[in-house]
Amino acid sequence: MVDLQDQIKKSLAGDLESFNQIILSFQSLVYNQAYRIIGEPDAAADATQEAFISAYKKLHTYRGGSFKSWLLRIVSNACYDEFRQRKRKPVVPLYPEGDDGDEMDSASWLEDPSDKPEDTLVRRELSDAIQYCLDRLEYDFRTIVVLVDIQGMDYASAAEITDRPLGTVKSRLARARINLKDCLQGFKELLPHGFRHVGEV
Amino acid sequence: MKISNRDWVQLSSYLDGELNSREITKLEERLTDEPVLQHALEILQQTKLTLRQTPKLKVPRNFFLTPDLVGLKTRPRPVRVYRLASALMTFMLIGVLVLDFGRTFVSGSMAPAAPKEVMLEAVADAAVDVLDEPALMEAEGEMESDRAVSEFEAGASPEEESPAPQVAAEAVEEGEALGAAKEAESKSTEEEATDVDASTNQAEEWQEDEDAEELPVPSLTFAPETPGTPVPEPSPAVYYPDEEIHRIEKVTTFDPYRILEIICGLGAISFGITAWVIKRRKS
Numbered sequence: 516m517v518d519l520q521d522q523i524k525k526s527l528a529g530d531l532e533s534f535n536q537i538i539l540s541f542q543s544l545v546y547n548q549a550y551r552i553i554g555e556p557d558a559a560a561d562a563t564q565e566a567f568i569s570a571y572k573k574l575h576t577y578r579g580g581s582f583k584s585w586l587l588r589i590v591s592n593a594c595y596d597e598f599r600q601r602k603r604k605p606v607v608p609l610y611p612e613g614d615d616g617d618e619m620d621s622a623s624w625l626e627d628p629s630d631k632p633e634d635t636l637v638r639r640e641l642s643d644a645i646q647y648c649l650d651r652l653e654y655d656f657r658t659i660v661v662l663v664d665i666q667g668m669d670y671a672s673a674a675e676i677t678d679r680p681l682g683t684v685k686s687r688l689a690r691a692r693i694n695l696k697d698c699l700q701g702f703k704e705l706l707p708h709g710f711r712h713v714g715e716v
Numbered sequence: 717m718k719i720s721n722r723d724w725v726q727l728s729s730y731l732d733g734e735l736n737s738r739e740i741t742k743l744e745e746r747l748t749d750e751p752v753l754q755h756a757l758e759i760l761q762q763t764k765l766t767l768r769q770t771p772k773l774k775v776p777r778n779f780f781l782t783p784d785l786v787g788l789k790t791r792p793r794p795v796r797v798y799r800l801a802s803a804l805m806t807f808m809l810i811g812v813l814v815l816d817f818g819r820t821f822v823s824g825s826m827a828p829a830a831p832k833e834v835m836l837e838a839v840a841d842a843a844v845d846v847l848d849e850p851a852l853m854e855a856e857g858e859m860e861s862d863r864a865v866s867e868f869e870a871g872a873s874p875e876e877e878s879p880a881p882q883v884a885a886e887a888v889e890e891g892e893a894l895g896a897a898k899e900a901e902s903k904s905t906e907e908e909a910t911d912v913d914a915s916t917n918q919a920e921e922w923q924e925d926e927d928a929e930e931l932p933v934p935s936l937t938f939a940p941e942t943p944g945t946p947v948p949e950p951s952p953a954v955y956y957p958d959e960e961i962h963r964i965e966k967v968t969t970f971d972p973y974r975i976l977e978i979i980c981g982l983g984a985i986s987f988g989i990t991a992w993v994i995k996r997r998k999s
């Protein structure tokens with residue numbers, strides 16, 4: 516296997532074929548990250564392509580360390596640009612503010628009577644169920660939970676990628692998990708066995 | 717019992733191993749004492765496991781980059797450029813050669829055509845040089861036959877100018893001093909012998925003259941040698957080289973066809989070599 520650092524060096528020298536080898540190694544990771552954040556296949560593909568283009572152009576800014584983290588940061592930015600560009604339908608925040616301006620603790624508002632989970636369970640796989648719940652998270656929450664729980668990054672890497680303090684990453688991840696838990700309760704049949712027997716807290 | 721946000725964050729961080737040892741100890745004490753907190757931890761753990769089991773999607777396509785995609789303009793390969801330049805130069809060389817040959821065939825001469833005025837002027841100058849230079853004319857008379865003719869025309873007899881008669885006369889005087897009696901008897905004999913010696917000496921002198929005077933000396937008068945007087949060296953005849961006699965002034969004219977041929981030839985060779993070197997370096 517060709518060394519990644521060697522491929523990076525060749526790419527920096529203008530060898531596009533070497534960078535395409537890097538793309539071949541990371542495109543699955545990048546596309547899944549983009550899809551879980553954006554939630555639309557076409558938009559995710561566009562964001563993935565833009566991320567790789569941006570990565571190639573900004574390759575000289577890579578100063579060593581985890582190339583995966585460096586690449587996921589670019590993907591997150593590309594997803595954010597794509598997210599804004601497409602002007603998706605407004606996302607309902609998981610933590611809507613109350614009348615007093617404070618975040619509401621309960622996530623019971625997430626349940627949409629017109630969008631019963633039972634109607635979609637038949638045609639959705641587990642992946643879709645998770646994506647469904649992810650889409651209902653705020654962008655920053657979603658990005659962090661995808662980075663940590665789906666991509667398996669640690670907090671420090673997530674903080675570096677999202678350019679957020681470590682404490683913010685911790686709190687946002689916790690909130691995102693709570694709300695995902697509430698959302699996933701509607702897909703009990705698709706969830707792992709242990710999840711079904713977990714009662715509500 | 718309601719779980720606070722801080723407790724959720726503590727539980728989430730505990731699951732991910734992001735708490736320090738003191739926080740872990742403290743939280744574990746609470747977990748044993750508070751079943752609600754323990755239950756919340758289980759829920760978060762299952763959520764995390766569910767998210768970890770998120771199936772990975774297949775990429776819809778490859779996201780390979782192309783030069784157009786990253787804004788790189790595809791520059792033509794230098795090898796191709798040099799090859800093309802070499803081919804163009806070769807074609808130009810062929811064209812110029814064809815034109816040049818066509819021109820020479822039309823003019824009827826393969827030699828490079830000098831201007832007609834220059835050639836005429838050169839011929840006239842050569843003729844004037846030949847007429848003005850007497851040495852050239854004398855050189856013409858140095859042939860054996862020419863010299864004989866010129867001597868005959870000069871009308872000088874060898875006996876008159878040769879010192880041989882003086883030697884013969886001295887011999888006769890000495891003979892008279894020795895005896896008048898014998899003189900009368902052998903007079904006729906000695907005179908005959910003297911004539912023979914004189915003729916012999918004359919022949920030798922002539923031969924010496926020929927040897928000494930390879931180069932023409934217009935005057936054939938022979939001055940008697942006096943001791944101590946330097947004998948002037950006979951001036952050698954000045955021969956003009958043939959190319960100088962028939963010299964045609966070479967005029968340095970630049971034929972545009974020749975210049976074009978040189979430029980095209982050198983260009984074709986140099987571009988071809990450059991392409992070859994670049995290709996060799998790349999390979």
